[in-house]
Amino acid sequence: MNTNINNRIYNIIPYKPGKPIEEVKREYGLKEAVKLASNESPFGASxxxxxxxxxxxxxxxxxxxxxxxxxxxxxxxxxxxxxxxxxxxxxxxxxxxxxxxxxxxxxxxxxxxxxxxxxxxxxxxxxxxxxxxxxxxxxxxxxxxxxxxxxxxxxxxxxxxxxxxxxxxxxxxxxxxxxxxxxxxxxxxxxxxxxxxxxxxxxxxxxxxxxxxxxxxxxxxxxxxxxxxxxxxxxxxxxxxxxxxxxxxxxxxxxxxxxxxxxxxxxxDVKYIKDTKQAVTSGRKFLCRQLEKMGINYIPSVANFMLVDVKKDVFKAMLKQGVIIRPMDMYGLRGIIRVTIGTQSENKKFIDALKRALK
Ligand SMILES: Cc1ncc(COP(=O)(O)O)c(C=O)c1O
CATH class of the missing domain: 3.40.640.10 (Type I PLP-dependent aspartate aminotransferase-like (Major domain))
Structure with a gap:
């Protein structure tokens, strides 16, 4: 501890950024990776x-x-x-x-x-x-x-x-x-x-x-x-x-x-906003249906992300398959993850990876 640094700075738990997609790909030797960890729009720039x-x-x-x-x-x-x-x-x-x-x-x-x-x-x-x-x-x-x-x-x-x-x-x-x-x-x-x-x-x-x-x-x-x-x-x-x-x-x-x-x-860009909203609404429904079929609990969400109670630490297992999600451990919610609603193919990829991670 350096006494010149304001003491309260040491008490701050810093924001932990997720790994960049390119880094995940390099580390795990993947061709593709999807980032569903920061609630961004998955639809690129308009x-x-x-x-x-x-x-x-x-x-x-x-x-x-x-x-x-x-x-x-x-x-x-x-x-x-x-x-x-x-x-x-x-x-x-x-x-x-x-x-x-x-x-x-x-x-x-x-x-x-x-x-x-x-x-x-x-x-x-x-x-x-x-x-x-x-x-x-x-x-x-x-x-x-x-x-x-x-x-x-x-x-x-x-x-x-x-x-x-x-x-x-x-x-x-x-x-x-x-x-x-x-x-x-x-x-x-x-x-x-x-x-x-x-x-x-x-x-x-x-x-x-x-x-x-x-x-x-x-x-x-x-x-x-x-x-x-x-x-x-x-x-x-x-x-x-x-x-x-x-x-x-x-x-x-x-x-x-x-x-x-x-x-x-x-x-x-009214069309981009409308299309994004529609895709998020239908993507969310898709994820809910799939999770229900798998017998996995989730918290009903009105936003472009949702909490899923997978009851297991799946972060690494998902990462290895090129799917970046956000574990909720920092909130004390062990076994719960947050996933951002992605494009339809990203949502499918998430579900497939989750099935394998839970096997
Ligand atoms: C509730 C909430 N407020 C604010 C922000 C930050 O938004 P910005 O990118 O405008 O700083 C976020 C980002 O995830 C958020 O979840």
Whole structure:
């Protein structure tokens, strides 16, 4: 331990990236490998996005538009909000960082989230010296009542992923609204909707319906249904006062020019979004049917991934067959894996590999 390094840095459990596909292929001598480990879109880049990227590449000698002017106004139109309600970020991960910088006081404030949820909430809090209370899931779902009861005078914010990653479950509008009514008005609600576009349920609470609310921030990303995970674009949608504060602490050129152009093209590519959603919905049904036939339990999901209770450590056995999935051991869920819904051939490959791994 070097005493020059801030002590709390040693307590952070770092985010563990999965192995790159090429590395898995090399290590196991495989021709093909499929990555179903990070809830990305499996459908490649859309053609419209690619041509926007090519055009934007001509100007990479210039700094990006630091205010994301065009992307903001395009998004504002789409969402029916004002540009002043939007803060574009380097993936929604960066928005968590900005939120911590603006609102959370090290050593004083606490945040509340769920156990078995997106790990970046906890990691960000730890980086900033903020205490985290993780309320256990109930039936693999966020326990909003438990979270409300966990609020103390030091609680500054609650972080909610809806749908939740990694469980794929969601809280309904009724549950969410009664939670909002029950908590003190000065608690900041960070509502992370990274997977909202995959949800069909009519009783899902959409962040855009709450943006005028005091102390409410919705986080969105282009990494999932829009297929831009590699470019890092996300945004916060919130009241103009919060948005202005978040704008103050970001780096001047946090979203690069290629990412801005790609995000605008992705928003317009209605067909890519529709096709991706359809493929995820039918892929999810396919996986559920196959798992049922195999007598394997899974957690019903509304997102582009699902938890499967294989009751065995299959990670290595799957890897050897070129299928990269995410074991849930880090959450204490031994024998449970998370699989991202892939293309139809990837889904089949996953099922075949799982059958062999369980033999
Ligand atoms: C719930 C949740 N929020 C946010 C993110 C991060 O998204 P981004 O790629 O925009 O940083 C993820 C990524 O997996 C996620 O699962």
């Amino acid at each position: 053609k419209k996005v690619l041509s926007a990227i090519t055009a934007a590449a001509m100007d990479i000698n210039r700094y990006p538009d630091g205010g994301c002017f065009y992307l903001k106004s395009r998004l504002a139109d789409k969402l029916g909000v004002k540009s002043q309600n939007l803060v574009l970020t380097n993936g929604s991960d960066e928005a968590l960082d900005l939120i911590a910088k603006v609102f959370l006081r090290p050593g004083k404030d606490k945040i509340i989230t769920s156990s078995v949820t997106f790990l970046e909430y906890k990691i960000t809090a730890q980086i900033f010296g903020i205490k985290v209370r993780e309320v256990p899931l109930v039936d693999f779902k966020y326990d909003l009542k438990g979270m409300k009861n966990a609020i103390t005078k030091n609680t500054k914010a609650v972080f909610i992923a809806n749908p939740n990653n990694p469980t794929g479950t969601y809280v309904t509008k009724k549950e969410f609204d009664s939670f909002l009514r029950a908590i003190p008005r000065d608690i900041i609600v960070v509502y992370d909707e990274a997977y909202q576009e995959f949800v069909d349920a009519g009783d899902f609470p959409k962040g855009v319906d709450y943006y005028r609310r005091k102390n409410f921030i919705t986080l969105k990303t282009f990494s999932k249904i829009y297929g831009l995970a590699g470019l890092r674009v996300g945004y916060a949608l919130t009241n103009s006062e919060f948005a202005a504060a978040l704008e103050r602490v970001r780096q001047p050129f946090n979203v690069n020019s290629i990412a801005q152009a790609a995000a605008m093209a992705a928003l317009d």
